[in-house]
Amino acid sequence: MELEDLGYNDTVAQSMAGYNLDGLEPGRVVAEHRERYIVRTAAGEFDAEILGNLRFSAKGREDFPAVGDWVALSIYDSDFAIIHRILPRFSLLSRQAVGQFGEVQIIAANVDCAFLVQAIDRDFSINRFERYLTVCHSSSVSPVIVLTKTDLIDQSKKTELIELVKSRISDVPVIAVSNKTLDGYEDVKKLVERGKSYCMLGSSGVGKSTLLNNLAGKTVMRTDEISNSSNRGRHVTTHRELIVLESGGIVIDNPGMREFGIADSSFGLETAFDNIINFAQECKYNDCTHTNEKGCAVIDAVEKGKIDSDSYENYLKMERERAHFASTVAERRKKGKDLAKTIKSFKKNSMRIAT
Numbered sequence: 001m002e003l004e005d006l007g008y009n010d011t012v013a014q015s016m017a018g019y020n021l022d023g024l025e026p027g028r029v030v031a032e033h034r035e036r037y038i039v040r041t042a043a044g045e046f047d048a049e050i051l052g053n054l055r056f057s058a059k060g061r062e063d064f065p066a067v068g069d070w071v072a073l074s075i076y077d078s079d080f081a082i083i084h085r086i087l088p089r090f091s092l093l094s095r096q097a098v099g100q101f102g103e104v105q106i107i108a109a110n111v112d113c114a115f116l117v118q119a120i121d122r123d124f125s126i127n128r129f130e131r132y133l134t135v136c137h138s139s140s141v142s143p144v145i146v147l148t149k150t151d152l153i154d155q156s157k158k159t160e161l162i163e164l165v166k167s168r169i170s171d172v173p174v175i176a177v178s179n180k181t182l183d184g185y186e187d188v189k190k191l192v193e194r195g196k197s198y199c200m201l202g203s204s205g206v207g208k209s210t211l212l213n214n215l216a217g218k219t220v221m222r223t224d225e226i227s228n229s230s231n232r233g234r235h236v237t238t239h240r241e242l243i244v245l246e247s248g249g250i251v252i253d254n255p256g257m258r259e260f261g262i263a264d265s266s267f268g269l270e271t272a273f274d275n276i277i278n279f280a281q282e283c284k285y286n287d288c289t290h291t292n293e294k295g296c297a298v299i300d301a302v303e304k305g306k307i308d309s310d311s312y313e314n315y316l317k318m319e320r321e322r323a324h325f326a327s328t329v330a331e332r333r334k335k336g337k338d339l340a341k342t343i344k345s346f347k348k349n350s351m352r353i354a355t
Protein backbone atom coordinates (compact mmCIF):
# COMPACT_ATOMS: atom_id res chain seq x y z
CA MET A 1 0.00 0.00 0.00
CA GLU A 2 1.19 3.48 -0.79
CA LEU A 3 0.96 6.36 1.63
CA GLU A 4 -1.35 8.10 -0.83
CA ASP A 5 -3.89 5.31 -0.34
CA LEU A 6 -3.89 6.29 3.32
CA GLY A 7 -4.56 9.91 2.45
CA TYR A 8 -1.04 11.26 2.24
CA ASN A 9 -1.07 14.41 0.12
CA ASP A 10 0.82 17.65 -0.53
CA THR A 11 -0.47 19.29 2.61
CA VAL A 12 0.66 16.45 4.83
CA ALA A 13 3.95 16.30 2.93
CA GLN A 14 4.51 20.00 3.56
CA SER A 15 3.81 19.67 7.28
CA MET A 16 6.15 16.72 7.30
CA ALA A 17 8.98 18.42 5.39
CA GLY A 18 10.83 19.77 8.42
CA TYR A 19 10.64 16.52 10.34
CA ASN A 20 11.94 14.44 7.46
CA LEU A 21 15.24 16.18 8.00
CA ASP A 22 15.37 14.81 11.51
CA GLY A 23 14.93 11.30 10.20
CA LEU A 24 11.28 11.00 11.17
CA GLU A 25 8.74 9.11 9.08
CA PRO A 26 5.15 10.01 8.34
CA GLY A 27 2.46 7.60 9.44
CA ARG A 28 -1.26 7.52 10.05
CA VAL A 29 -2.84 6.37 13.30
CA VAL A 30 -5.14 3.45 12.50
CA ALA A 31 -6.02 2.47 16.07
CA GLU A 32 -5.75 3.89 19.53
CA HIS A 33 -6.09 2.25 22.88
CA ARG A 34 -5.12 3.93 26.13
CA GLU A 35 -2.24 5.98 24.83
CA ARG A 36 -0.94 3.18 22.67
CA TYR A 37 -1.26 3.50 18.98
CA ILE A 38 -1.06 1.43 15.84
CA VAL A 39 0.49 3.57 13.15
CA ARG A 40 0.64 2.69 9.50
CA THR A 41 3.63 3.90 7.51
CA ALA A 42 5.09 3.19 4.08
CA ALA A 43 7.07 0.41 5.76
CA GLY A 44 4.10 -1.27 7.44
CA GLU A 45 2.28 -1.11 10.74
CA PHE A 46 3.94 -0.19 14.00
CA ASP A 47 3.06 -0.31 17.61
CA ALA A 48 3.75 3.20 18.90
CA GLU A 49 3.87 5.35 21.98
CA ILE A 50 4.21 9.06 22.26
CA LEU A 51 7.42 10.82 23.14
CA GLY A 52 7.61 11.64 26.84
CA ASN A 53 7.96 15.31 26.01
CA LEU A 54 4.76 15.30 24.03
CA ARG A 55 2.86 13.77 26.92
CA PHE A 56 4.45 16.16 29.36
CA SER A 57 3.45 19.25 27.42
CA ALA A 58 -0.06 18.02 26.58
CA LYS A 59 -2.72 20.36 27.90
CA GLY A 60 -5.72 18.28 26.99
CA ARG A 61 -7.07 15.39 25.00
CA GLU A 62 -6.53 17.27 21.76
CA ASP A 63 -2.79 17.14 22.27
CA PHE A 64 -2.80 13.35 22.08
CA PRO A 65 -3.00 11.47 18.80
CA ALA A 66 -6.35 10.20 17.62
CA VAL A 67 -7.37 7.74 14.94
CA GLY A 68 -6.88 9.42 11.58
CA ASP A 69 -4.02 11.61 12.72
CA TRP A 70 -0.91 11.98 10.67
CA VAL A 71 2.12 11.76 12.91
CA ALA A 72 5.88 12.05 12.56
CA LEU A 73 7.56 9.10 14.14
CA SER A 74 10.89 7.45 14.67
CA ILE A 75 10.98 3.75 14.05
CA TYR A 76 13.05 1.80 16.52
CA ASP A 77 12.78 -1.78 15.54
CA SER A 78 10.65 -3.99 13.40
CA ASP A 79 7.50 -3.22 15.30
CA PHE A 80 8.05 -0.35 17.67
CA ALA A 81 7.98 3.38 17.05
CA ILE A 82 7.81 6.65 18.94
CA ILE A 83 5.48 9.44 17.92
CA HIS A 84 7.26 12.79 18.01
CA ARG A 85 4.65 15.06 16.53
CA ILE A 86 1.02 15.22 15.55
CA LEU A 87 0.84 16.96 12.18
CA PRO A 88 -1.76 19.73 11.83
CA ARG A 89 -5.30 18.40 11.49
CA PHE A 90 -7.66 19.61 8.82
CA SER A 91 -10.70 18.32 10.67
CA LEU A 92 -11.48 16.94 14.09
CA LEU A 93 -14.60 15.08 15.18
CA SER A 94 -15.16 15.45 18.87
CA ARG A 95 -17.84 15.76 21.44
CA GLN A 96 -18.29 16.51 25.08
CA ALA A 97 -17.76 13.25 26.96
CA VAL A 98 -20.75 12.07 28.96
CA GLY A 99 -20.76 13.31 32.52
CA GLN A 100 -17.27 14.60 32.37
CA PHE A 101 -17.28 18.25 33.02
CA GLY A 102 -15.45 20.12 30.32
CA GLU A 103 -13.74 17.04 28.96
CA VAL A 104 -13.65 16.50 25.25
CA GLN A 105 -13.80 13.11 23.62
CA ILE A 106 -11.92 12.98 20.35
CA ILE A 107 -13.60 10.64 17.91
CA ALA A 108 -11.37 10.95 14.85
CA ALA A 109 -9.06 13.33 13.05
CA ASN A 110 -8.74 14.25 9.38
CA VAL A 111 -12.09 12.97 8.23
CA ASP A 112 -13.08 14.51 4.89
CA CYS A 113 -16.66 13.43 4.70
CA ALA A 114 -19.32 11.98 6.99
CA PHE A 115 -22.20 9.85 5.81
CA LEU A 116 -25.13 10.78 7.99
CA VAL A 117 -27.14 7.60 7.98
CA GLN A 118 -30.77 7.09 8.93
CA ALA A 119 -33.19 4.34 8.00
CA ILE A 120 -36.13 5.75 6.16
CA ASP A 121 -38.69 3.35 7.60
CA ARG A 122 -38.72 4.10 11.30
CA ASP A 123 -37.36 6.50 13.87
CA PHE A 124 -36.63 8.86 11.04
CA SER A 125 -35.93 12.41 12.13
CA ILE A 126 -34.84 15.51 10.27
CA ASN A 127 -33.94 17.06 13.60
CA ARG A 128 -31.34 14.36 14.04
CA PHE A 129 -29.86 15.13 10.62
CA GLU A 130 -29.69 18.72 11.72
CA ARG A 131 -27.78 17.81 14.85
CA TYR A 132 -25.35 15.71 12.82
CA LEU A 133 -24.93 18.61 10.44
CA THR A 134 -24.05 20.91 13.32
CA VAL A 135 -21.33 18.48 14.30
CA CYS A 136 -20.02 18.29 10.73
CA HIS A 137 -20.00 22.03 10.47
CA SER A 138 -18.11 22.57 13.71
CA SER A 139 -15.65 19.79 12.82
CA SER A 140 -14.93 20.86 9.22
CA VAL A 141 -16.23 17.58 7.86
CA SER A 142 -18.42 17.70 4.77
CA PRO A 143 -21.72 15.85 5.09
CA VAL A 144 -23.62 13.49 2.80
CA ILE A 145 -27.08 12.34 3.83
CA VAL A 146 -27.77 8.65 3.28
CA LEU A 147 -31.29 7.33 3.67
CA THR A 148 -31.28 3.55 3.99
CA LYS A 149 -33.82 0.74 3.72
CA THR A 150 -35.84 2.45 1.01
CA ASP A 151 -37.20 -0.96 0.02
CA LEU A 152 -39.32 -0.92 3.15
CA ILE A 153 -41.55 1.93 2.05
CA ASP A 154 -43.39 2.55 -1.17
CA GLN A 155 -42.08 4.71 -3.97
CA SER A 156 -44.36 7.70 -3.37
CA LYS A 157 -43.57 7.82 0.35
CA LYS A 158 -39.89 7.58 -0.50
CA THR A 159 -40.06 10.49 -2.93
CA GLU A 160 -42.02 12.48 -0.40
CA LEU A 161 -39.45 11.92 2.37
CA ILE A 162 -36.51 12.72 0.11
CA GLU A 163 -38.20 15.96 -0.91
CA LEU A 164 -38.91 16.76 2.71
CA VAL A 165 -35.26 16.29 3.65
CA LYS A 166 -34.13 18.37 0.68
CA SER A 167 -36.56 21.15 1.49
CA ARG A 168 -35.30 21.41 5.06
CA ILE A 169 -31.62 20.85 4.28
CA SER A 170 -30.15 22.43 1.23
CA ASP A 171 -26.64 22.11 -0.18
CA VAL A 172 -26.13 18.63 1.19
CA PRO A 173 -26.25 15.66 -1.18
CA VAL A 174 -29.05 13.24 -0.34
CA ILE A 175 -28.69 9.62 -1.46
CA ALA A 176 -31.30 6.95 -0.87
CA VAL A 177 -30.05 3.36 -0.76
CA SER A 178 -31.33 -0.14 -0.30
CA ASN A 179 -29.37 -3.35 0.02
CA LYS A 180 -32.35 -5.23 -1.33
CA THR A 181 -32.77 -3.34 -4.60
CA LEU A 182 -29.15 -2.06 -4.61
CA ASP A 183 -30.54 1.38 -5.40
CA GLY A 184 -28.21 4.25 -4.65
CA TYR A 185 -24.99 2.36 -3.97
CA GLU A 186 -23.41 3.44 -7.24
CA ASP A 187 -24.12 7.05 -6.29
CA VAL A 188 -22.41 6.59 -2.94
CA LYS A 189 -19.45 4.84 -4.57
CA LYS A 190 -19.05 7.68 -7.04
CA LEU A 191 -18.58 10.07 -4.14
CA VAL A 192 -15.83 8.03 -2.55
CA GLU A 193 -12.36 9.08 -3.64
CA ARG A 194 -8.98 7.45 -3.21
CA GLY A 195 -7.06 8.97 -0.31
CA LYS A 196 -10.12 10.65 1.19
CA SER A 197 -11.40 9.65 4.63
CA TYR A 198 -15.01 8.90 5.44
CA CYS A 199 -17.02 8.06 8.50
CA MET A 200 -20.59 7.05 9.18
CA LEU A 201 -22.72 8.70 11.80
CA GLY A 202 -26.00 7.07 12.68
CA SER A 203 -27.83 5.13 15.34
CA SER A 204 -27.43 1.43 15.80
CA GLY A 205 -29.22 -0.69 13.24
CA VAL A 206 -29.67 1.93 10.54
CA GLY A 207 -27.44 0.03 8.14
CA LYS A 208 -23.92 1.43 8.52
CA SER A 209 -22.20 -1.96 8.32
CA THR A 210 -24.33 -2.85 5.34
CA LEU A 211 -23.28 0.38 3.63
CA LEU A 212 -19.62 -0.25 4.43
CA ASN A 213 -19.81 -3.79 3.05
CA ASN A 214 -21.35 -2.51 -0.12
CA LEU A 215 -18.65 0.12 -0.50
CA ALA A 216 -15.97 -2.48 0.13
CA GLY A 217 -17.61 -5.00 -2.16
CA LYS A 218 -17.08 -7.63 0.52
CA THR A 219 -17.75 -8.21 4.18
CA VAL A 220 -15.55 -6.04 6.32
CA MET A 221 -15.41 -6.70 10.00
CA ARG A 222 -16.25 -3.42 11.57
CA THR A 223 -13.96 -4.34 14.38
CA ASP A 224 -10.95 -5.76 12.65
CA GLU A 225 -8.99 -7.49 15.37
CA ILE A 226 -5.24 -7.34 15.24
CA SER A 227 -2.83 -8.78 17.68
CA ASN A 228 0.47 -7.18 18.37
CA SER A 229 3.38 -8.43 20.33
CA SER A 230 6.71 -6.79 20.63
CA ASN A 231 10.05 -7.74 21.97
CA ARG A 232 9.44 -5.44 24.91
CA GLY A 233 7.31 -8.16 26.32
CA ARG A 234 4.01 -6.44 25.81
CA HIS A 235 1.16 -8.06 24.08
CA VAL A 236 -1.97 -6.24 23.17
CA THR A 237 -4.97 -6.92 21.11
CA THR A 238 -6.60 -4.00 19.51
CA HIS A 239 -8.94 -3.09 16.73
CA ARG A 240 -8.00 -1.40 13.54
CA GLU A 241 -10.32 1.54 13.28
CA LEU A 242 -9.23 2.88 9.93
CA ILE A 243 -10.03 0.70 6.96
CA VAL A 244 -8.60 1.25 3.49
CA LEU A 245 -11.05 0.13 0.85
CA GLU A 246 -9.64 -1.78 -2.11
CA SER A 247 -11.58 0.43 -4.46
CA GLY A 248 -9.95 3.48 -2.86
CA GLY A 249 -11.20 5.57 0.00
CA ILE A 250 -10.68 5.19 3.72
CA VAL A 251 -13.38 4.50 6.29
CA ILE A 252 -12.87 5.38 9.92
CA ASP A 253 -15.09 3.43 12.24
CA ASN A 254 -14.43 3.21 15.96
CA PRO A 255 -16.26 2.92 19.27
CA GLY A 256 -16.40 6.70 19.54
CA MET A 257 -18.39 6.87 16.31
CA ARG A 258 -20.85 4.38 17.72
CA GLU A 259 -21.16 6.07 21.09
CA PHE A 260 -21.78 9.22 19.18
CA GLY A 261 -24.73 7.64 17.41
CA ILE A 262 -26.10 6.09 20.57
CA ALA A 263 -25.71 9.05 22.87
CA ASP A 264 -27.17 11.31 20.28
CA SER A 265 -30.24 9.25 19.70
CA SER A 266 -30.80 8.01 23.24
CA PHE A 267 -33.81 10.21 23.79
CA GLY A 268 -35.36 8.63 20.73
CA LEU A 269 -35.00 5.10 22.04
CA GLU A 270 -38.41 5.06 23.65
CA THR A 271 -40.14 5.85 20.41
CA ALA A 272 -37.98 3.52 18.34
CA PHE A 273 -38.71 0.67 20.67
CA ASP A 274 -42.13 1.68 21.97
CA ASN A 275 -43.57 -1.73 21.38
CA ILE A 276 -40.81 -3.53 23.25
CA ILE A 277 -40.94 -1.10 26.14
CA ASN A 278 -44.67 -1.62 26.51
CA PHE A 279 -44.32 -5.38 26.73
CA ALA A 280 -41.36 -5.03 29.12
CA GLN A 281 -43.68 -3.58 31.72
CA GLU A 282 -45.25 -7.01 32.08
CA CYS A 283 -41.99 -8.89 32.64
CA LYS A 284 -41.90 -10.86 35.88
CA TYR A 285 -38.67 -9.28 37.08
CA ASN A 286 -38.08 -5.58 37.34
CA ASP A 287 -34.51 -5.90 36.17
CA CYS A 288 -35.37 -8.27 33.35
CA THR A 289 -32.77 -8.15 30.57
CA HIS A 290 -35.23 -9.78 28.14
CA THR A 291 -32.59 -12.29 27.10
CA ASN A 292 -33.31 -15.54 29.00
CA GLU A 293 -35.55 -14.84 32.01
CA LYS A 294 -38.58 -16.92 32.85
CA GLY A 295 -41.69 -14.82 32.70
CA CYS A 296 -40.20 -12.35 30.23
CA ALA A 297 -43.08 -10.73 28.39
CA VAL A 298 -40.76 -9.44 25.67
CA ILE A 299 -39.44 -12.88 24.71
CA ASP A 300 -43.00 -14.17 24.81
CA ALA A 301 -44.16 -11.41 22.47
CA VAL A 302 -41.27 -12.08 20.06
CA GLU A 303 -42.20 -15.77 20.00
CA LYS A 304 -45.80 -14.91 19.30
CA GLY A 305 -44.81 -12.51 16.55
CA LYS A 306 -46.11 -9.46 18.40
CA ILE A 307 -42.64 -7.95 18.40
CA ASP A 308 -40.66 -7.91 15.20
CA SER A 309 -37.63 -10.14 15.73
CA ASP A 310 -35.26 -7.74 13.89
CA SER A 311 -36.45 -4.97 16.11
CA TYR A 312 -35.83 -7.17 19.17
CA GLU A 313 -32.29 -8.03 17.96
CA ASN A 314 -31.58 -4.36 17.42
CA TYR A 315 -32.85 -3.52 20.85
CA LEU A 316 -30.56 -6.08 22.49
CA LYS A 317 -27.62 -4.90 20.42
CA MET A 318 -28.30 -1.35 21.44
CA GLU A 319 -28.48 -2.37 25.09
CA ARG A 320 -25.16 -4.20 24.83
CA GLU A 321 -23.49 -1.18 23.31
CA ARG A 322 -25.02 1.02 25.92
CA ALA A 323 -23.71 -1.24 28.67
CA HIS A 324 -20.30 -1.28 27.05
CA PHE A 325 -20.34 2.48 26.76
CA ALA A 326 -21.37 2.78 30.40
CA SER A 327 -18.50 0.59 31.52
CA THR A 328 -15.98 2.50 29.42
CA VAL A 329 -17.08 5.73 30.96
CA ALA A 330 -17.01 4.15 34.40
CA GLU A 331 -13.50 2.88 33.74
CA ARG A 332 -12.34 6.30 32.75
CA ARG A 333 -13.70 7.72 35.90
CA LYS A 334 -12.43 5.08 38.27
CA LYS A 335 -10.02 7.52 39.82
CA GLY A 336 -12.60 10.24 40.09
CA LYS A 337 -14.77 10.80 43.07
CA ASP A 338 -17.92 10.97 40.99
CA LEU A 339 -17.98 7.28 40.15
CA ALA A 340 -20.94 6.48 42.37
CA LYS A 341 -22.88 9.31 40.84
CA THR A 342 -22.10 8.14 37.32
CA ILE A 343 -23.23 4.62 38.02
CA LYS A 344 -26.37 5.92 39.61
CA SER A 345 -27.20 8.04 36.62
CA PHE A 346 -26.48 5.20 34.22
CA LYS A 347 -28.67 2.90 36.25
CA LYS A 348 -31.38 5.47 36.16
CA ASN A 349 -30.95 5.80 32.42
CA SER A 350 -30.92 2.10 31.72
CA MET A 351 -33.97 1.63 33.93
CA ARG A 352 -35.74 4.24 31.95
CA ILE A 353 -35.00 2.19 28.85
CA ALA A 354 -35.57 -1.25 30.32
CA THR A 355 -38.84 -0.59 32.06
Ligand SMILES: Nc1nc2c(ncn2[C@@H]2O[C@H](COP(=O)(O)OP(=O)(O)OP(=O)(O)O)[C@@H](O)[C@H]2O)c(=O)[nH]1
Pocket (backbone or CB within 6 Å): 148, 149, 150, 151, 152, 177, 178, 179, 180, 202, 203, 204, 205, 206, 207, 208, 209, 210, 211, 258, 310, 317
Ligand atom coordinates in the same frame (compact mmCIF):
# COMPACT_ATOMS: atom_id res chain seq x y z
N1 LIG B 1 -34.74 -4.03 4.31
C1 LIG B 1 -33.50 -3.54 4.46
N2 LIG B 1 -32.77 -3.89 5.53
C2 LIG B 1 -31.52 -3.37 5.66
C3 LIG B 1 -30.98 -2.47 4.72
N3 LIG B 1 -29.73 -2.12 5.14
C4 LIG B 1 -29.51 -2.79 6.29
N4 LIG B 1 -30.59 -3.55 6.60
C5 LIG B 1 -30.72 -4.43 7.77
O1 LIG B 1 -30.75 -3.67 8.96
C6 LIG B 1 -30.08 -4.36 10.03
C7 LIG B 1 -29.01 -3.50 10.63
O2 LIG B 1 -28.03 -3.22 9.64
P1 LIG B 1 -26.52 -2.91 10.01
O3 LIG B 1 -25.81 -2.61 8.74
O4 LIG B 1 -25.94 -3.97 10.87
O5 LIG B 1 -26.71 -1.59 10.89
P2 LIG B 1 -25.58 -0.72 11.63
O6 LIG B 1 -25.96 0.68 11.45
O7 LIG B 1 -24.23 -1.12 11.17
O8 LIG B 1 -25.78 -1.13 13.11
P3 LIG B 1 -24.69 -1.09 14.28
O9 LIG B 1 -23.61 -2.06 13.94
O10 LIG B 1 -25.48 -1.51 15.48
O11 LIG B 1 -24.20 0.32 14.40
C8 LIG B 1 -29.55 -5.65 9.41
O12 LIG B 1 -30.44 -6.67 9.71
C9 LIG B 1 -29.52 -5.35 7.92
O13 LIG B 1 -29.67 -6.50 7.13
C10 LIG B 1 -31.80 -2.11 3.59
O14 LIG B 1 -31.43 -1.32 2.70
N5 LIG B 1 -33.04 -2.67 3.52
Ligand SMILES: [Zn+2]
Pocket (backbone or CB within 6 Å): 280, 283, 284, 288, 289, 290, 291, 293, 295, 296, 297, 298, 299
Ligand atom coordinates in the same frame (compact mmCIF):
# COMPACT_ATOMS: atom_id res chain seq x y z
ZN1 LIG C 1 -38.25 -9.27 29.92
